[in-house]
Amino acid sequence: MKEIVGIRFKKVGKIYYFAPGDIKTNLGDKVIVETVRGLECGDVVIANRTIDDKSFASALKPIIRIATAEDMAVLEKNKKLVEEAFKVCQEKIAYRKLKMNLIDVECTFDHNKLLFYFTAESRVDFRELVKDLAAVFRTRIELRQIGVRDEAKILGGLGICGREFCCKAHMGDFNPVSIKMAKEQGLSLNPTKISGTCGRLMCCLKNEQAAYEELLKITPKVGAVVVTPDGVKGRVEDANIITGKLRIKTDKSEVPVILDRSEVKLLKDAEIRVNREELKALKKLEDQ
Secondary structure, three states: OEEEEEEEOOOOOOEEEEEOOOOOOOOOOEEEEEEOOEEEEEEEEEEEEEEOHHHOOOOOOEEEEEOOHHHHHHHHHHHHHHHHHHHHHHHHHHHHOOOOEEEEEEEOOOOOEEEEEEEOOOOOOOHHHHHHHHHHHOOEEEEEEOOHHHHHHHHOOEOOOOOEOHHHHOOOOOOOOOHHHHHHOOOOOOHHHHEOOOOOEOOHHHHHHHHHHHHHHHOOOOOOEEEOOOOOEEEEEEEOOOOOEEEEEEOOOOOOEEEEHHHOEEEEOOOOOOOHHHHHHHHHHHOO
Protein backbone atom coordinates (compact mmCIF):
# COMPACT_ATOMS: atom_id res chain seq x y z
CA MET A 1 0.00 0.00 0.00
CA LYS A 2 1.10 3.58 -0.63
CA GLU A 3 0.09 6.88 0.97
CA ILE A 4 -0.74 9.66 -1.50
CA VAL A 5 -2.01 13.23 -1.60
CA GLY A 6 -3.93 14.65 -4.60
CA ILE A 7 -2.99 18.18 -5.64
CA ARG A 8 -4.38 20.61 -8.21
CA PHE A 9 -2.44 23.56 -9.59
CA LYS A 10 -5.47 25.14 -11.24
CA LYS A 11 -8.98 25.64 -9.91
CA VAL A 12 -10.46 23.02 -12.24
CA GLY A 13 -7.41 21.17 -13.46
CA LYS A 14 -5.95 17.71 -13.52
CA ILE A 15 -5.19 16.09 -10.17
CA TYR A 16 -1.56 15.10 -9.62
CA TYR A 17 -0.42 12.71 -6.91
CA PHE A 18 2.49 13.19 -4.52
CA ALA A 19 3.97 11.30 -1.58
CA PRO A 20 3.25 13.13 1.71
CA GLY A 21 6.02 11.52 3.74
CA ASP A 22 5.56 12.67 7.36
CA ILE A 23 3.38 15.64 6.33
CA LYS A 24 -0.31 15.49 7.26
CA THR A 25 -2.50 17.54 4.97
CA ASN A 26 -6.08 18.79 5.05
CA LEU A 27 -8.40 19.63 2.15
CA GLY A 28 -7.69 23.12 0.93
CA ASP A 29 -4.12 23.29 2.24
CA LYS A 30 -1.59 24.92 -0.04
CA VAL A 31 1.60 22.90 -0.42
CA ILE A 32 4.94 23.33 -2.15
CA VAL A 33 6.01 20.49 -4.44
CA GLU A 34 8.57 19.86 -7.14
CA THR A 35 7.24 19.20 -10.63
CA VAL A 36 8.81 18.82 -14.07
CA ARG A 37 8.38 22.60 -14.47
CA GLY A 38 10.13 23.38 -11.18
CA LEU A 39 8.76 24.30 -7.75
CA GLU A 40 5.00 24.81 -7.73
CA CYS A 41 2.35 25.69 -5.16
CA GLY A 42 -0.86 23.67 -5.36
CA ASP A 43 -4.08 23.02 -3.46
CA VAL A 44 -4.76 19.74 -1.68
CA VAL A 45 -7.95 18.21 -3.08
CA ILE A 46 -7.34 14.69 -1.76
CA ALA A 47 -5.87 14.58 1.75
CA ASN A 48 -3.60 11.75 2.95
CA ARG A 49 -5.00 8.49 1.65
CA THR A 50 -3.64 4.95 1.42
CA ILE A 51 -4.16 3.08 -1.85
CA ASP A 52 -2.79 0.06 -3.69
CA ASP A 53 0.70 0.94 -4.91
CA LYS A 54 0.04 -0.99 -8.14
CA SER A 55 -1.93 2.05 -9.29
CA PHE A 56 1.34 3.91 -9.89
CA ALA A 57 4.03 2.65 -12.23
CA SER A 58 6.72 5.01 -10.95
CA ALA A 59 7.71 6.54 -7.63
CA LEU A 60 5.85 9.66 -6.53
CA LYS A 61 7.66 12.90 -5.83
CA PRO A 62 7.46 14.10 -2.22
CA ILE A 63 5.63 17.12 -0.84
CA ILE A 64 8.28 19.61 0.26
CA ARG A 65 6.23 21.56 2.81
CA ILE A 66 2.94 23.14 3.72
CA ALA A 67 2.95 26.68 2.31
CA THR A 68 4.20 29.28 4.77
CA ALA A 69 3.42 33.00 5.08
CA GLU A 70 6.56 33.69 3.04
CA ASP A 71 5.33 31.31 0.33
CA MET A 72 1.98 33.12 0.19
CA ALA A 73 3.84 36.41 -0.25
CA VAL A 74 5.72 34.86 -3.18
CA LEU A 75 2.39 33.85 -4.74
CA GLU A 76 1.14 37.45 -4.54
CA LYS A 77 4.33 38.67 -6.25
CA ASN A 78 3.85 36.04 -8.95
CA LYS A 79 0.31 37.26 -9.62
CA LYS A 80 1.61 40.77 -10.25
CA LEU A 81 4.39 39.37 -12.44
CA VAL A 82 1.84 37.42 -14.51
CA GLU A 83 -0.26 40.57 -15.04
CA GLU A 84 2.80 42.50 -16.16
CA ALA A 85 3.96 39.65 -18.41
CA PHE A 86 0.56 39.51 -20.12
CA LYS A 87 0.67 43.22 -20.97
CA VAL A 88 4.28 43.11 -22.14
CA CYS A 89 3.65 40.06 -24.32
CA GLN A 90 0.65 41.70 -25.99
CA GLU A 91 2.79 44.73 -26.77
CA LYS A 92 5.56 42.57 -28.24
CA ILE A 93 3.05 40.59 -30.32
CA ALA A 94 1.69 43.83 -31.76
CA TYR A 95 5.22 45.14 -32.40
CA ARG A 96 6.21 41.93 -34.21
CA LYS A 97 2.86 41.87 -36.06
CA LEU A 98 2.32 38.22 -35.21
CA LYS A 99 -1.02 36.59 -36.01
CA MET A 100 -1.63 35.09 -32.60
CA ASN A 101 -4.01 35.70 -29.71
CA LEU A 102 -2.56 35.63 -26.20
CA ILE A 103 -4.88 33.74 -23.82
CA ASP A 104 -3.09 33.24 -20.52
CA VAL A 105 0.25 33.48 -18.70
CA GLU A 106 1.57 31.29 -15.91
CA CYS A 107 4.61 31.65 -13.69
CA THR A 108 6.24 28.80 -11.80
CA PHE A 109 6.50 29.31 -8.06
CA ASP A 110 10.29 29.64 -8.16
CA HIS A 111 10.27 32.11 -11.11
CA ASN A 112 12.13 29.48 -13.11
CA LYS A 113 9.80 29.76 -16.09
CA LEU A 114 7.09 31.93 -17.64
CA LEU A 115 4.56 30.12 -19.83
CA PHE A 116 2.50 31.98 -22.42
CA TYR A 117 -0.58 30.28 -23.90
CA PHE A 118 -1.91 31.48 -27.25
CA THR A 119 -4.20 30.52 -30.10
CA ALA A 120 -3.51 30.95 -33.81
CA GLU A 121 -5.04 29.72 -37.05
CA SER A 122 -1.70 28.38 -38.26
CA ARG A 123 1.84 27.87 -37.07
CA VAL A 124 3.58 31.00 -35.80
CA ASP A 125 7.31 31.74 -35.87
CA PHE A 126 7.69 33.22 -32.39
CA ARG A 127 11.46 32.87 -31.99
CA GLU A 128 12.04 36.62 -31.93
CA LEU A 129 9.16 37.07 -29.50
CA VAL A 130 10.80 34.60 -27.11
CA LYS A 131 14.04 36.61 -27.26
CA ASP A 132 12.13 39.83 -26.55
CA LEU A 133 10.40 38.34 -23.51
CA ALA A 134 13.57 36.71 -22.18
CA ALA A 135 15.36 40.07 -22.37
CA VAL A 136 12.64 41.71 -20.28
CA PHE A 137 12.00 39.04 -17.63
CA ARG A 138 15.43 37.32 -17.45
CA THR A 139 13.98 33.83 -17.06
CA ARG A 140 13.08 30.84 -19.20
CA ILE A 141 10.26 31.58 -21.63
CA GLU A 142 7.91 28.97 -23.11
CA LEU A 143 5.12 29.65 -25.61
CA ARG A 144 2.41 27.03 -26.12
CA GLN A 145 -0.20 27.04 -28.86
CA ILE A 146 -3.48 25.66 -27.52
CA GLY A 147 -6.72 24.53 -29.11
CA VAL A 148 -10.18 26.07 -28.92
CA ARG A 149 -11.30 23.70 -26.14
CA ASP A 150 -8.39 24.77 -23.93
CA GLU A 151 -9.13 28.41 -24.75
CA ALA A 152 -12.74 27.99 -23.59
CA LYS A 153 -11.58 26.27 -20.39
CA ILE A 154 -9.20 29.13 -19.56
CA LEU A 155 -11.49 32.04 -20.44
CA GLY A 156 -14.79 30.49 -19.29
CA GLY A 157 -18.29 31.62 -20.20
CA LEU A 158 -21.91 30.47 -20.34
CA GLY A 159 -23.15 27.59 -22.48
CA ILE A 160 -26.45 27.45 -24.36
CA CYS A 161 -27.95 25.88 -21.23
CA GLY A 162 -27.30 29.13 -19.37
CA ARG A 163 -24.79 27.56 -17.00
CA GLU A 164 -21.02 27.92 -16.77
CA PHE A 165 -18.99 25.85 -19.23
CA CYS A 166 -18.55 22.27 -17.95
CA CYS A 167 -14.81 22.47 -18.71
CA LYS A 168 -14.48 25.60 -16.59
CA ALA A 169 -16.80 24.52 -13.76
CA HIS A 170 -15.88 20.92 -12.96
CA MET A 171 -14.02 19.02 -15.71
CA GLY A 172 -10.40 18.29 -14.85
CA ASP A 173 -9.67 16.68 -18.23
CA PHE A 174 -11.31 16.70 -21.63
CA ASN A 175 -13.02 13.44 -22.56
CA PRO A 176 -13.39 12.31 -26.19
CA VAL A 177 -16.78 13.29 -27.65
CA SER A 178 -18.01 11.74 -30.90
CA ILE A 179 -20.67 12.31 -33.54
CA LYS A 180 -21.95 8.81 -32.74
CA MET A 181 -22.90 10.01 -29.24
CA ALA A 182 -25.03 12.81 -30.69
CA LYS A 183 -26.71 10.31 -33.04
CA GLU A 184 -27.43 7.84 -30.23
CA GLN A 185 -28.95 10.63 -28.13
CA GLY A 186 -31.40 11.45 -30.90
CA LEU A 187 -29.99 14.90 -31.62
CA SER A 188 -30.12 16.67 -34.95
CA LEU A 189 -26.70 16.54 -36.57
CA ASN A 190 -26.77 20.30 -37.08
CA PRO A 191 -23.40 21.82 -36.06
CA THR A 192 -25.10 24.78 -34.36
CA LYS A 193 -27.23 22.40 -32.27
CA ILE A 194 -24.55 20.03 -31.04
CA SER A 195 -21.48 22.25 -30.72
CA GLY A 196 -20.51 24.50 -27.84
CA THR A 197 -19.16 28.05 -27.82
CA CYS A 198 -15.71 26.66 -28.65
CA GLY A 199 -17.07 25.29 -31.94
CA ARG A 200 -16.51 21.66 -30.95
CA LEU A 201 -18.96 18.99 -29.80
CA MET A 202 -20.55 19.83 -26.44
CA CYS A 203 -18.85 18.10 -23.52
CA CYS A 204 -22.24 17.38 -21.94
CA LEU A 205 -22.80 14.75 -24.66
CA LYS A 206 -20.15 12.66 -22.91
CA ASN A 207 -21.61 13.40 -19.47
CA GLU A 208 -25.01 12.03 -20.52
CA GLN A 209 -23.84 9.16 -22.73
CA ALA A 210 -23.86 6.48 -20.01
CA ALA A 211 -27.54 7.17 -19.24
CA TYR A 212 -28.47 6.99 -22.93
CA GLU A 213 -26.57 3.72 -23.38
CA GLU A 214 -28.65 2.17 -20.58
CA LEU A 215 -31.91 3.48 -22.09
CA LEU A 216 -30.94 2.25 -25.56
CA LYS A 217 -30.69 -1.29 -24.18
CA ILE A 218 -34.41 -1.26 -23.33
CA THR A 219 -35.75 1.02 -26.10
CA PRO A 220 -36.43 -0.30 -29.63
CA LYS A 221 -34.65 1.90 -32.14
CA VAL A 222 -36.05 3.55 -35.25
CA GLY A 223 -36.54 0.79 -37.82
CA ALA A 224 -37.00 -1.96 -35.23
CA VAL A 225 -39.72 -4.59 -35.77
CA VAL A 226 -42.05 -4.99 -32.79
CA VAL A 227 -45.36 -6.63 -31.84
CA THR A 228 -48.08 -4.49 -30.26
CA PRO A 229 -50.28 -5.62 -27.33
CA ASP A 230 -52.92 -6.62 -29.92
CA GLY A 231 -50.48 -9.06 -31.52
CA VAL A 232 -49.99 -6.88 -34.60
CA LYS A 233 -46.55 -6.56 -36.14
CA GLY A 234 -45.22 -3.08 -36.82
CA ARG A 235 -42.11 -1.00 -37.43
CA VAL A 236 -40.85 1.80 -35.18
CA GLU A 237 -40.93 5.14 -37.04
CA ASP A 238 -39.84 7.31 -34.12
CA ALA A 239 -38.56 6.68 -30.59
CA ASN A 240 -38.24 9.04 -27.65
CA ILE A 241 -35.41 7.51 -25.65
CA ILE A 242 -36.14 9.56 -22.52
CA THR A 243 -39.92 9.05 -22.24
CA GLY A 244 -39.93 5.61 -23.86
CA LYS A 245 -42.75 6.57 -26.25
CA LEU A 246 -42.70 4.85 -29.66
CA ARG A 247 -44.50 5.78 -32.87
CA ILE A 248 -45.26 2.53 -34.65
CA LYS A 249 -46.57 1.92 -38.15
CA THR A 250 -48.46 -1.38 -38.10
CA ASP A 251 -49.41 -3.72 -40.92
CA LYS A 252 -53.15 -3.22 -40.29
CA SER A 253 -53.43 0.58 -40.28
CA GLU A 254 -52.14 3.57 -42.18
CA VAL A 255 -52.27 5.65 -38.99
CA PRO A 256 -49.30 5.14 -36.66
CA VAL A 257 -49.99 4.25 -33.02
CA ILE A 258 -48.19 5.64 -29.96
CA LEU A 259 -47.16 3.05 -27.42
CA ASP A 260 -44.77 2.80 -24.48
CA ARG A 261 -41.68 0.63 -24.89
CA SER A 262 -42.95 -1.58 -22.06
CA GLU A 263 -46.09 -2.40 -24.09
CA VAL A 264 -44.37 -3.89 -27.11
CA LYS A 265 -42.42 -7.04 -27.78
CA LEU A 266 -39.19 -6.62 -29.73
CA LEU A 267 -38.74 -8.99 -32.66
CA LYS A 268 -35.77 -7.40 -34.43
CA ASP A 269 -33.91 -4.31 -33.31
CA ALA A 270 -32.25 -1.77 -35.62
CA GLU A 271 -28.85 -0.10 -35.45
CA ILE A 272 -27.95 3.56 -35.09
CA ARG A 273 -25.39 4.48 -37.69
CA VAL A 274 -23.69 7.64 -38.91
CA ASN A 275 -23.21 7.59 -42.68
CA ARG A 276 -19.85 8.53 -44.16
CA GLU A 277 -21.00 11.86 -45.58
CA GLU A 278 -22.35 12.98 -42.22
CA LEU A 279 -19.19 11.85 -40.48
CA LYS A 280 -16.93 13.59 -42.99
CA ALA A 281 -18.90 16.85 -42.83
CA LEU A 282 -18.90 16.94 -39.02
CA LYS A 283 -15.50 15.36 -38.28
CA LYS A 284 -13.96 18.73 -37.40
CA LEU A 285 -16.38 19.06 -34.47
CA GLU A 286 -14.64 16.13 -32.77
CA ASP A 287 -11.20 17.75 -32.85
CA GLN A 288 -9.60 19.13 -29.70
